[in-house]
Amino acid sequence: MSSNSILMIKTYEQLKAISDPLRISVISQIAHKSKTGKQIGESLNVSAPKIHYHLKELEKVGIVYIEKIELLNGIAQKFYITSGTDIVIDPELIPHLNELKESIRASIYSILSKSKAETLSAPEESFSVTSGEYMDWPIISIQTYVNINRDQFMEWKKKYHNLLDELATLEKNNKGEKTRFFISSVGFEASTEEGENQ
Structure with a gap:
């Protein structure tokens, strides 16, 4: 848990960026610990190029950032993490919240799936x-x-x-x-x- 736990969604661009269920799943993967696009893809069973595309879109609007870069066999491995762990949406964006309905449902399902995985691996x-x-x-x-x-x-x-x-x-x-x-x-x-x- 981070002391900087609030990820405030302040712009319509940010709101639109998290309105995709897959992006919500990506965010849940790196809310507490940084991972590479490949690691996220393996966890979600999604191709690395597709994950990298979504990471770049989330990075553009400040929802995720590169926490560190490590070299592996001469190749730079970028580790992404979210800018906060708890998503809070600015009330000014309320007129656009209907776009989030399915993403919120997907986010909750992702949390429950993560709980199942943690239980089995504990x-x-x-x-x-x-x-x-x-x-x-x-x-x-x-x-x-x-x-x-x-x-x-x-x-x-x-x-x-x-x-x-x-x-x-x-x-x-x-x-x-x-x-x-x-x-x-x-x-x-x-x-x-x-x-x-x-």
């Missing part, structure tokens, strides 16, 4: 338990439905993001031993039928 000790008390386990595993109004959800969401900011501060100030934890969360209005059955 070390065995990640799921070791030392007591019968869930709150003593160093994991979070929650999936639920709640029936509240939208204003209540938005108020709770603010508190949740404050907790994430607190986590970022802990990371920034921690000078001792560190363990890397993966945290993934999504939340959205679900179908009424599904919610009522839970």
Whole structure:
């Protein structure tokens, strides 16, 4: 988690650049760690030239940048990373937000796919338990439905993001031993039928 976690979308060009579901997937791949176009392509099962094209388009509008360049067999390997981890859209762009509907859905699906991949590749000790008390386990595993109004959800969401900011501060100030934890969360209005059955 970076202290500079906000990626503010301020222009229509930037909004248009992230309106492509594949670009949202590319962004999710390099939100926390820089990768080359080839590495991204291998993760997404997309050709490297196609990934490089989209990286260049995202770079043009300041959404990604080259964090470092390494030489491999005399060939420059460019490592791209996003300019922030959490995408926030300037309210001035609200008239254009309809263009983002499918990209937002694709982004959430990408987050869930990443969660599945991280779960499958996590070390065995990640799921070791030392007591019968869930709150003593160093994991979070929650999936639920709640029936509240939208204003209540938005108020709770603010508190949740404050907790994430607190986590970022802990990371920034921690000078001792560190363990890397993966945290993934999504939340959205679900179908009424599904919610009522839970």
